[in-house]
Amino acid sequence: MLSGSPNALHREGDDSGAREKLVALRGALLRLHKSLLDMERRDYEREHGVVNTGELFRLVVDDAQFGWLHNISEFVVRLDEALTGKAPICPADSETAFDLARKMFTPTESGDAFQKQYFAAIQRDPAVVMEHAELARLFSQTLPKEKKE
Numbered sequence: 330m331l332s333g334s335p336n337a338l339h340r341e342g343d344d345s346g347a348r349e350k351l352v353a354l355r356g357a358l359l360r361l362h363k364s365l366l367d368m369e370r371r372d373y374e375r376e377h378g379v380v381n382t383g384e385l386f387r388l389v390v391d392d393a394q395f396g397w398l399h400n401i402s403e404f405v406v407r408l409d410e411a412l413t414g415k416a417p418i419c420p421a422d423s424e425t426a427f428d429l430a431r432k433m434f435t436p437t438e439s440g441d442a443f444q445k446q447y448f449a450a451i452q453r454d455p456a457v458v459m460e461h462a463e464l465a466r467l468f469s470q471t472l473p474k475e476k477k478e
Contacts, residue, residue, distance in 0.1 A: 335412040343418040350423040350471055354430060355408045357467050361434075361460040362401045368454040369395050397446040404433065427471050434464055 338349050370385060373394055380388065389395045411422055436448035450457045 335409040337412075340418075344420055347420045347423040348412070348418045351408055351412055351418060351426055353467055354423075354426060355405060355412070357460070357464045358401055358405050358408070358430070361457070361464055362398065362405070364454065364456040364460045365398055365401070365450055366395070368450060368457060369398065397443055400433065400443050404430065423471070427468065430464075431468050434461070434468075436461070 335352070335355060338352055339345055340348060366389065370380070370388075373388065373392075374380060389398065408426065411418065411426070433443065434447065435444055436451050437444050438448055439445075440448070451461055
C-alpha cells in the first residue's frame with residue numbers, strides 16, 4: 330500500500346532530512362527530464378513536422394529518438410515508490426539514490442550510452458545546461474561529509 334505524496338517534504342516515520350533530499354532530487358530530475366524532452370521534441374519536429382500532445386506521448390513511449398529518456402523516467406518512478414511506500418525513508422536511502430544519480434548524470438563522451446546522449450544534449454541545448462547545473466549544485470550540497478573534505 331502506498332501512502333502520501335512523493336512531493337510531501339515530511340511524513341511520519343521518515344528521516345526528514347533524507348526525505349527532503351529525495352524530494353529535491355525528484356524535482357530536479359523532473360525539470361531536467363522536461364528540458365530534455367522539449368529538446369528531443371524540437372529535433373523531431375524539425376525533421377518530421379509538428380506533433381500534437383497525443384502523438385508526442387506515443388513517440389516518447391515508442392520512438393527510438395526518445396528511448397534514452399526512459400532511464401530518467403524509471404529513476405523518478407523508483408524515487409516515487411520510495412517516497413510513497415510503506416518503508417520509512419532513512420539516510421541510507423537518500424545516500425544510495427544520490428550515489429546512483431551522480432553516476433548516471435555524469436556527462437561524458439566515453440561513458441555508457443545514456444551518459445553519451447546526456448553529454449551531447451548538454452552540448453546542444455542551453456536549457457539542459459541550466460538544469461544540469463541545478464542538479465550538480467544539488468549533488469554538491471548533498472555530498473557525504475567524508476567526500477566533502
